[in-house]
Amino acid sequence: MARVLDVVDIADPADPRLDDFRDLNSIDRRPDLPTGKGLVIAEGVLVVQRMLASRFDPRALLGTDRRLSELADDLAGRDVPYYRVSAEVMAQVVGFHLNRGVLAAASRVPEPTLADLLGGARTIAVLEGVNDHENLGSIFRNGAGLGVDAVVFGAGCADPLYRRAVRVSMGHALLVPYVRSTRWPDDLGLLREHGFRLLAMTPDPRAQTLSAAMDTVRDEPLAVLVGAEGPGLSETTMRASDIRVRIPMSRGTDSLNVATAAALAFYERCRTAP
Amino acid sequence: MARVLDVVDIADPADPRLDDFRDLNSIDRRPDLPTGKGLVIAEGVLVVQRMLASRFDPRALLGTDRRLSELADDLAGRDVPYYRVSAEVMAQVVGFHLNRGVLAAASRVPEPTLADLLGGARTIAVLEGVNDHENLGSIFRNGAGLGVDAVVFGAGCADPLYRRAVRVSMGHALLVPYVRSTRWPDDLGLLREHGFRLLAMTPDPRAQTLSAAMDTVRDEPLAVLVGAEGPGLSETTMRASDIRVRIPMSRGTDSLNVATAAALAFYERCRTAP
Structure with a gap:
């Protein structure tokens, strides 16, 4: 017989069954830190739904009765406890008022190999030094919406599974496959061996414009760096790339936010190589 | 004789000359609220430089000695006091540690009329219900970089001069002309009288794609809504527009962040009507 969703009412915020969700803002509970518990946390109905559709299998949910009913269809037949609490108990457990009203916690899963990730991908994003969780989350959101098949992390990137990155990504950090390069920047050679053209974004005025460059690679697998x-x-990394590309900008302005610049590249890729 | 920059050393955080910069996070000092003082605050060297280049004339600056030397060229010949303080005094005055190290305060200036704003503009952004300061700031930053001549605010928008909006805009909220519509949505008719085509962004799958739509308006003044x-x-507002436009998105994804969607529209406008 299939096991089913187990709704458990809890009134005591100190109940040890809620430990996965305790003090989420506390620095030593951050999953991206070595001292953290390594759990992946999804917040809010939409992101929890995306976690349920992802390779991250929740081991527990914590939420209000209202969110339980909103998630009823998604949770049907799932073998996972739903710790049903009041909004007050929830705030005491997580350490702040969380108006999204529901959390899910999942263990991490092994990452694919880079070679596995590249098989079948046509457009990938390659990030270097993107150490801001919001930018990282935005890049996943933009990539998911604009045709990016996978993401490769070079040196110096933040953890895409940190709670804020997952939230800003609207859950797409759980859905878009990614891998952390273990041989950086040598792995760029592996991308090239798999047929990818390496397009490096730069503000350099001598670089090709985005639309001109994308036109030249429309028939090839592409990595946007x-x-x-x-x-x-x-x-x-610039030297290891094939094409240097710039977004034409108005005079007197800086470069765009990195997630916005990436979105323009992904968009232009979709437009030129649909 | 030209008056010059007046550097004033202050050691007492209670000095009333620093009142423009006091308790910036306090809700009743927020310049976008009716109870606020209405001052426009620029933070950090880059944004202060942009304020100095804008129509907002600083009435005082507060900062460390290091930032004063970084701003020396920009401030040469300006008739404005620079209150030079330690980082500790600065934190006590503003109410938090501000690692950008310099602030400038300016009074608001009258907004242009909508008709004045439209004269000579070829591409404008029209916002409705954009009530998030970060999104608003990002739209100004993206617009400044991607050829937007002016911004019109319809109903329900946040204050573009609020400190966080100015900061996220990298100071471009002080440089890109804007006006708040006083007759919304009737003012859309005035845009049309000035020859603007009204292009409304929507996730509606029946709408035209961004690239197809932009191609049809390349020779005309354009308002991106x-x-x-x-x-x-x-x-x-949708009904008052001329063309409904969508960004082609991957299946299973939501719409993009509003500032990102706007950036794609501005980019596509630059590409098709350079």
Whole structure:
């Protein structure tokens, strides 16, 4: 017989069954830190739904009765406890008022190999030094909406499974496959061996414009390389790329936010190579 | 004789000359609220430089000695006091540690009329219900970089001069001309009288794609209409528009962040009507 959703009412915020969700803002509970518990946390109905559709299998949910009813269809037949609490108990457990009203916690899963990730992908994003969780989350959201098949992390990137990155990504950090490069920047050579053209985003005025460059690679697998706002891509990575590309900008302005620049590249890729 | 920058060393955080910069996070000092003082605050060297280049004339600056030297060229010959303080005094005055190290305060200035704003503009952004300061700031930053001449605010928008909006805009909220519509949505008619085509962004799958639509308006003045994430543009505004436009999105994804969607529209406008 299939096991089913187990709704458990809890009134005591100190109940140890709620430990997965305790003090989420506390620095030593952050899953991206070595001292953290390593759990992946989804917040809110939409992101929890995406976690349920992802490779991350929730081991527990914590939420109000209202959110339980909103998730009823998604949770039907799932073998997972739903700890049903009041909004007050929830705030005491997580350490702040969480108006999204529901959380799910899942263990991490092994990452694919880079070679596995590249098989079948046509457009990937490659990030270097993107150490801001909001930018990282936005890149996943933009990539999911604009045809990116997978993401590769080079050196210096933040954890895409940190709670804020997952939230800003609207849950797409749980759905878009990614891998952390273990041999950076040498792995760029592996991308090239798999047939990918390496397109490096830069504010350099001598670089090709985005639309001109995308037109030249429309029939080939493409890796869009972006670096952090400010420093941009490292010189080593720039040299390892095939094409340097810029977004034409108005005079007197800086580069765009890294997630916005990436969105423009992904959009232009979709437009030129549908 | 030209009056010059007046550097004043202050050691007492209670000094009344610092009142423009006091308790910036306090809700009743927020300049966008009716109870606020209405001052426009620029934070950090880059944004202060943009304020100095804008129509907002600073009446005082507060900062450390290090930031004073970084701003020396920009401030040369300006008739404005620079209150030079330690980082500790600065934190006590503003109510939190501000690692950008310098602030400038300016009075508001009268907004132009809508007719003045439209004269000479070729591409404008029209916002409705964009009530998030970060999104608003990002739209100004993206617009400044991607060829937007002016911004019109319809109903329900936040204050573009609020500190966080100015900061996220990288100071472009002080430079890109804007006006708040006083007759909304009737003012859309005035845009049309000035020859503008009204292009409404929507997730509606029946709408034209962004690239197809932009191609049809390349020779005409254009207003890009965007609504808040979630509700989008009101039905009244949608009906008042000329063309409904969508960004082609991957299946199973939501709409993009409003500032990102706007950036794609501005980019596509630059590409098709350079």
